[in-house]
Amino acid sequence: MTDEQAVLVDVANGVMTVTLNRPKAKNAVNKAVAVAVAAAMDELDSNDAIRVGIITGAGGTFCAGMDLKAFVTGELPIVEGRGFAGLVEAPPQKPLIAAVEGFALAGGLEVMISCDLVVAADNAKFGIPEVKRGLAAAAGGLVRLPRQIPPRVAMELALTGDFMDVERAIQVGLINRAVPAGTALAGAQALAATIVANGPLAVKLSKQVIAESGEWSAQEMWQKQQEIVMPIFTSEDAIEGATAFAEKRAPNWKGK
Structure with a gap:
């Protein structure tokens, strides 16, 4: 081989x-x-x-x-x-x-x-x-x-x-x-x-938080999480996900 x-x-x-x-x-x-x-x-x-x-x-x-x-x-x-x-x-x-x-x-x-x-x-x-x-x-x-x-x-x-x-x-x-x-x-x-089938940006950053958060203290975990996940909430995918839900259709993700 x-x-x-x-x-x-x-x-x-x-x-x-x-x-x-x-x-x-x-x-x-x-x-x-x-x-x-x-x-x-x-x-x-x-x-x-x-x-x-x-x-x-x-x-x-x-x-x-x-x-x-x-x-x-x-x-x-x-x-x-x-x-x-x-x-x-x-x-x-x-x-x-x-x-x-x-x-x-x-x-x-x-x-x-x-x-x-x-x-x-x-x-x-x-x-x-x-x-x-x-x-x-x-x-x-x-x-x-x-x-x-x-x-x-x-x-x-x-x-x-x-x-x-x-x-x-x-x-x-x-x-x-x-x-x-x-x-x-x-x-x-x-x-x-x-x-x-899920939002690619949300999936990637959710994995990142879980992978890294084991090293975070209780005092810093919320801030560090927010630093990572905030781009999700202002992304095109977040708007598309909510819109698709309201329109009862599958989302068209862009990963951004």
Whole structure:
């Protein structure tokens, strides 16, 4: 398989679908995958015609993590400014949905938790088993995961390397929706379509507030929120949304 085929990118109906396409390697991330994903994320953010991204894996597996065979040769699947897999240190500004079939492990879980929403097959498994290989989950498993699920649960995953099933993942808030095996991408596409129907500026800035507000103090949160969201209320889309509601029609969004 050539490097160009390691990641497939498709755009339809305002949704970009990025497919990790190394099924024989359980979609393990090598340098080529990282570079291609980073390029896709750049396109997602810069192209106004694309409103939502989906990342998934080919062959019934989301991602088994870093390509260890490449790692032992000295290759690091990192892109400067984006981090591991061309994603984890700088997720896109627009919504990104993970569609998970099979395993999301190690770096694969870290890619998943870099996304805003997760739709997973009901037989999926999740974990950060790096400690079992003498490694650490340094691409978000140790710092981002405890902010998304209870810290003691994250600690257990990090120290034991054990897997979590879908039922537990739902309980602790690791994923949004569980769907029948084989339908994770369809479920993510349905979720994406719901988002695409909304005002793009409102969606983008709402994501920004939620993503950044965890670092804000109680004293500053209202001011910082207003600084971000005020452009929404004076936008053309706000007028169009209200007008469309009154006229009982679908809005014609401009994203400004």
